[in-house]
Amino acid sequence: MKAKSPVIWPLLGLAALVLLNAVHDLGFLKITLLDGHLYGVPIDILTQGSRTMLVALGMTLVIATGGVDLSVGSVVAIAGAVCAVLLQGGHSLALTLAAALGAGLLAGSANGLLVARLGVQPIVATLILMVAGRGLAQLIVDGQVIIIKSPAFEYLANGFLLGLPVAPLLVVALYLATHLALRRTALGLFIEAVGDNETASRFAGLAAARIKALAYIFCGAGAGLAGVLAAANIRAADAYRAGENMELDAIFAVVVGGTALTGGRFSILGTAVGALLIQTLTTTMYNLGVPPAIAPVPKALLIIGVTLLQSDKIGRWLGGLWPKREAA
Amino acid sequence: MKTTPWFKTLLLTFGFAAALASAAPLKIGFAQTGAESAWRAANSESMKVEAAKRGIDLKFSDGQGKQENQIRALRSFIAQKVDAIVLAPLVETGWDPVLRDAKRAGIPVIITDRSIQTADESLYACFIGSDFFAEGRMAAEWLAKKTGGKGRIVELQGTPGSAPANDRRKAFAEGIAKYPGLQVIDSQSGDFRRTGGKEVMEAFLKKHGKIIDILYAHNDDMALGAIQAIEEAGLKPGTDIVIVSIDAVREGVQAVADGKINCTVECNPLFGPKVYDTVAAVLAGKTVERKSYNKDELFDATNSAAALPKRQY
Structure with a gap:
């Protein structure tokens, strides 16, 4: 077997959290049937966590190229605003979804152009859209919260297919597709090469700039789809608050999942687990009744814990404490 | 009531000032926090619409969520010699120096929405907020x-x-x-x-x-x-x-x-009418309540349907 997978630590964290909740209240794990679909806390975690999972998927690739995309939260707001305005204008669902995806692609292209072609620092380049994008979203909805009355649109986030929640199914399908596209072809390797050493990979014949730009475009598209889910979830486009701080949750998920912020290696499975870990943690706070003012503290502690465990230095130090177990 | 001559002069002066003010359009500077919520948007809108209705020349400044922008806006209002300043402070502290400048220039300041902390309470005329x-x-x-x-x-x-x-x-x-x-x-x-x-x-x-x-x-x-x-x-x-x-x-x-x-x-975010009434009272030299609140109503099954067509936000 190859070296210890980085996914192991977030998985352990997730298992520990689930155990903690189950010990506190066994009802946490209970899944029942209600009106012909599954109903329970684990289903909530999957449904609520699906948006972060989606945003974090694109973020994984961007971070793997050595960059970061801070604009995803604003892109979520833009895509939601586009959906609301189009649906209110009586346009079809297909056109609405295409437009939201298009908005995400466009936003990603803008970031890609700035970072890959013009060489702007990723943090600065995406910060521009992060700030301007929210203003743009408010402009689209004219500063109002627009209510969406479309059962078909809402189905995407709150519906059930054969008793299973639709949003997580969609996201899992996207994860699988992305995994196959990256790991069954050389594309994943190219992204890691560019993240590891852009100059060397260019000399080796890779179109480094194009690969980088593609990562941002993919990330923008993911954020656009997450915007659709966010708007469908609450049947409204809230340009002020939609996607707020989502970039941070996505970056947490990616980092906790074992993708290095320095770029050069990534784990899609790890990101999925990381996103679920964060959502489970939020739900745990509600479940244990932790006062909201101190709820961020355990979240921070867990993230520190998992990232420390992943660090090579800590690993060696721990290995030094138990030399025999490491050798075995 | 016994009125001394100096009091009469004072009254006359105020009357004169009020007459002057009503002749030229009243110039008021409003430093808003930003546009962070639907409530805030309705609040700004109310201030603008009511100013237009009353023929007030409103200088509106959007602080974009930063205190330094708001302070800069206040300084520019003072330089433009506005008749009064309305401030919706983003944070509670750090306003003393600029408010002292306003006081020296003789411009009354009215605080709305959120309160401020200051060592010298005479730096602002009054506070109007939500309770x-x-x-x-x-x-x-x-x-x-x-x-x-x-x-x-x-x-x-x-x-x-x-x-x-x-x-x-x-x-x-x-x-x-x-x-x-x-x-x-x-x-x-x-x-x-x-x-x-x-x-x-x-x-x-x-x-x-x-x-x-x-x-x-x-x-x-x-x-x-x-x-x-x-x-x-x-x-x-x-x-x-x-x-x-x-x-x-x-x-x-x-x-x-x-x-x-x-x-x-x-x-209620619709502060416009009450704020301008208060500004007029302050400029006319009347004493105003130090702290006053915008009136809030309650809606339940008995009155919501009737109130609905009138909701502005």
Whole structure:
């Protein structure tokens, strides 16, 4: 077997959290049937966590190229605003979804152009859209919260297919597709090469700039789809608050999942687990009744814990404490 | 009443000043915090519309969520020699130097929405705000009357540490303290967001099941999100769970009319009329109340449908 997978630590964290909740209240794990679909806390975690999972998927690739995309939260707001305005204008669902995806692609292209072609620092380049994008979203909805009355649109986030929640199914399908596209072809390797050493990979014949730009475009598209889910979830486009701080949750998920912020290696499975870990943690706070003012503290502690465990230095130090177990 | 000659002169001077002011359009500078919420947008709109209605020359400045922008705006108002300044301070402290400049230039400053802390109270003319505390108390009183003082309550708090969340929480807790039958069994933050309200309510419903009688939300957005969670759990909002909320945005009042929210207490953002009335009074040299609050109403099944067409925000 190859070296210890980085996914192991977030998985352990997730298992520990689930155990903690189950010990506190066994009802946490209970899944029942209600009106012909599954109903329970684990289903909530999957449904609520699906948006972060989606945003974090694109973020994984961007971070793997050595960059970061801070604009995803604003892109979520833009895509939601586009959906609301189009649906209110009586346009079809297909056109609405295409437009939201298009908005995400466009936003990603803008970031890609700035970072890959013009060489702007990723943090600065995406910060521009992060700030301007929210203003743009408010402009689209004219500063109002627009209510969406479309059962078909809402189905995407709150519906059930054969008793299973639709949003997580969609996201899992996207994860699988992305995994196959990256790991069954050389594309994943190219992204890691560019993240590891852009100059060397260019000399080796890779179109480094194009690969980088593609990562941002993919990330923008993911954020656009997450915007659709966010708007469908609450049947409204809230340009002020939609996607707020989502970039941070996505970056947490990616980092906790074992993708290095320095770029050069990534784990899609790890990101999925990381996103679920964060959502489970939020739900745990509600479940244990932790006062909201101190709820961020355990979240921070867990993230520190998992990232420390992943660090090579800590690993060696721990290995030094138990030399025999490491050798075995 | 005995009036001394100097008092007469003073009255004359003020009368003269008032006459002058009414001849040339009144110039007022308004330093807004930014455009962070629908409430804030309605607040700015009210100030602009009311100024246009009264023929006031309003210099509007959007602070974009930064105190330094607001201070810069105040300095520019002073340089433009406006007749009065209205400030919606982003934070409580750090205003003394610029307010001293305004005082030296003889320009009265009126603080709205949020209060400030200052060593010298004479630096501003008065404060006009929303009484978050009264809102929470009104919600508690209405609830006690409606339920006969009995029920298990879950609370959706606003952003932890924010003034509206703190005051609405404290006032509500004090309000229901008189009724031992009313108990808050769980309280979490939905961060004033619709998504937050939905997510937390989902968790509450799983955790407590059918024993929840009442939901108290610190704003309508969270209540509207929670309604979805309640419906998805197969319960009827407004019937199975009594919902009390604050803000009375149009959609919230609509939900009251639809019977999904039982009562929403207004947090009125339409400051325009009261602020300009106060400015006029201050400029005319009348004494104004040091601290006054915008009047808030309460909407429930009895008056929501009638109020709906008139809601501006």
